Amino acid sequence: MEINDTNFVAQLQKKNRRALEFVMETYGNLVYSIVRKVLQAGFGDSDVEECLNDVFLSVWNNMASFDESKGNFKSWIAAVSKYKAIDYRRKLSKRDSVEWATDRELSAELTPENILVSKETRKELLAAIRDMNDQDREIFIRRYFLAEDIENIARTFSVDRNVVDQRLSRGRKFLKEKLVAKGERL
Template sequence: MKANENNFIKRLQSNKEDALDYIVDSYLPLIKGVIAKVLLRTNHESLIDECVNDVFLSIWNHAGQFRGNNAQDFQKWICQIAKFKAIDYYRKAVRQPEITSDDLEHPSSNNVEDEMIRLENRSELLNFIKELDPTSQKIFVMRYFLGYNLNEIAEQLHMTTSSIRNRLYRGKKKLKKQSKHFEVGGMSYEGNL
């Protein structure tokens, strides 16, 4: 017996490899789309493929945890897995930017110094964001790290754009107050981030 749309869930939960083949054939574009939406901003195409493989491995390893009844429930479940894996990969990529051979071949002390300051500022900003309430943290990350616009954030968080705008304003005001004096790269800065 081969996996099809009627039996692939049960066969997957029984560790039948043909079920995984069916899932890859049927759901690859969906999973890749979910992952790409998060990871395209990293500019690492190979990271998307690596994450896709990791998602299918997770589906295989955790098939017994699926509690849905039909293909629609399964689709929602795998989309959640893909989304959270992509977010994990994004966080790793942001924390540890990939150094390419081009970066090593043309080192410029100003470019290296500027990049270090940019990374330290980003790290400092992340520390400030951690002090915000969870909803405001999500809004800041979606807006300034993932590049979402106000309408996309409002839709994702089921809020109005004006409340998103207000939270951004209040958060920036709080961050500005906290950043009156901070150090980056051993140098003290007064004023704005």
Template sequence: MSAPEVTDGKLIEQIAAGERSAFEELYHRYSRSVLGLALRRIGDRGRAEDSVQDVFAAVWRSAASYDRKRGPGGAWLYTIARNAIVDAQRRKPAPTMADPPEVVSTDLAPDEEAEASWNSWRVHRALETLPENERSVIALAYFSGLSQSEIAAFLQIPLGTVKTRTRSGLARLADTLEGEL
């Protein structure tokens, strides 16, 4: 019988104490899935690999800010990953063409942008009202882009539990958002 595996949260706490072997273990566990997430979001392998480096550099720097009471270590890591990937998307390289082709603007009009921003704020505020177990599965699905199977493996819970929590959380969100109208 093998020894029980060290939790992600415990590894992050060890990283905060400066343990390189804990960092290597966490990197080994998550580097491939973070790279996959970055590739899906960014679409460019080089920039996705840079994002993975940014993610794990941020993990090393901010491991002391991890609080196990706020959720599992993996969810904390995926939040850092999501933020690093969004930052990488914002840092798109300058176009290499001298004269770019004329393209119809897909930017939102100011009134549409204001409405989208308002709706985004409402949704994020409503998410804060959800119980942690529902909020974490919804955040992993919609902000980190994980499938329900990936969430189940990541949180080490049954797939049916992920589906139930997602369905329940989305129903609560809908009720909260309808109540605001």
């Protein structure tokens, strides 16, 4: 079946993938310009691309909520794009502030003096890490020893990024308490 301006909405509601391709080709520039405008300074092309994917996924998943009697598809997808981009900007701003603080704390700890940690301190650190629960330990090791991206860790464990951030924060707090209790200076 040929997808065109007259039947794409009905086909999209029937979950026809070609209708989604039609929407992406027809409205892609509009969606891009809206998302780009909302995610102006400080957001890279990969952030914009990810938000675009979220917009089209949202269109795909929420076609049942589109009502032609309330307005045309172009206005609807423009509104979806705008609000998805605003939500995405909030999410990224929150994530970046958490990540920036964490990275700043870690880089402050990576001075030449701190890199030369004694064998005893290393042993105590590893012992404290072993005392963490299995999932927290795995997340902590992947992030801080293997330098794995938080998004990848979240996908691996099938959890939201915020869950990973919380577990990392809890892990840092746990290690700090353990090491302070043993008399280590942090």
